[in-house]
Amino acid sequence: MTTPHFSVVVPVYNAGAALEATVHSVLAQTETDFDLWLIDDGSTDDSLARMRKLSESDERIRVVSKANGGVASARNTGAELSSGRYIAFLDADDMWHPEKLAQHRAFHARAPQAGCSFARIAFLEPGNDDLHAAKTFSAGYADMVPISEVLGENPVCTGSNIVVSRACFEAVGGFKAGMNYAEDQEWLARVVGQGFALAGIDAVLVGYRMSPGGLSSNLEAMYAGWRTLAGEYAGVADFDHATAEALYCRYLSRRALRNGASAVQALRFALAGVSRDAKAFFGDARRGGLTLAGALFGLMLPAPVRVRLFA
Incomplete structure (x- = not known):
């Protein structure tokens, strides 16, 4: 064969x-x-x-x-x-x-x-x-x-x-x-x-x-899995835990907005990323700024509208 x-x-x-x-x-x-x-x-x-x-x-x-x-x-x-x-x-x-x-x-x-x-x-x-x-x-x-x-x-x-x-x-x-x-x-x-x-x-x-079904719990599980993984690389050269966590939280926030998950959850991830390392979160100013703005304004919009705006 x-x-x-x-x-x-x-x-x-x-x-x-x-x-x-x-x-x-x-x-x-x-x-x-x-x-x-x-x-x-x-x-x-x-x-x-x-x-x-x-x-x-x-x-x-x-x-x-x-x-x-x-x-x-x-x-x-x-x-x-x-x-x-x-x-x-x-x-x-x-x-x-x-x-x-x-x-x-x-x-x-x-x-x-x-x-x-x-x-x-x-x-x-x-x-x-x-x-x-x-x-x-x-x-x-x-x-x-x-x-x-x-x-x-x-x-x-x-x-x-x-x-x-x-x-x-x-x-x-x-x-x-x-x-x-x-x-x-x-x-x-x-x-x-x-x-x-x-x-x-x-x-x-x-x-x-993208599918919103069960997404909120999946994002929490992803975050928990990531924290376990990141812990295994503590002390490894070229890996800054706070910077990596800020970027991963930004990713989770964008994913929550994109998929129509909880607006509160999207904001929580965004704020967690900013608090961990604001410089890293806004390292890409457009990506970081739009993510935080989307999470803030998303609180005032129903899920279908958030998806259309932030997908």
Whole structure:
């Protein structure tokens, strides 16, 4: 069997109707040298049946069913079973631009020193699967990312944005099993900490579907997970805990505004970031200023209006 250039790994847990669009965004790639691993993580809905039906349409699709162990465990299973020279991760409710794999292949050919790469993200409102119609995009990062950025306002943003060489993945090891919040940051910190280059591609190649359901509790869990992770890097050179926390709180505040979560929660994150390190929070004056202003004015607006204004 020929080794594919990419193995795409999609962890699936109760993904429902979003799964088809996610899979089709992979099958629509202009780069066709890949196989696609759908890892069912003990779903209790019809996700596994949907996966098996999808696999009938394309021989590159592999379906694996396992007991529930969390997103880190599912990603690791797919990475271990696959054989592609590069591993590309995609969550079951996100999607890719058709040029995603092609641009990463070209990038790694130009920059073989990069063990891991990522691109920019379009934040998609419910009902919109058009990356070009998104209102908000992640910032571009066309450079090598230091550990301070990984542990601060992580420019990778989501596991759906990670493409890694198999050599890098095997050297660093898998995602931390049982860690379902900040698990991608924890893994990326190990990538950079072990001397592998993490590099950005300044192109919008990932669509992140926003959903307000359960977001407030998720943001709190993300913050708790981040604090645990940051504590492990106390005393590490080039890592300032207060600066990183200020940037991460700014990120959480923006995410709360963007997704229609609690306005009070968005403001609380913004104020926490300012109090931890105001200089870092406003280091990007436009980003910091708009975040704080959005959190303040968001208190006076209903959630749907906040989403339209700040998405």
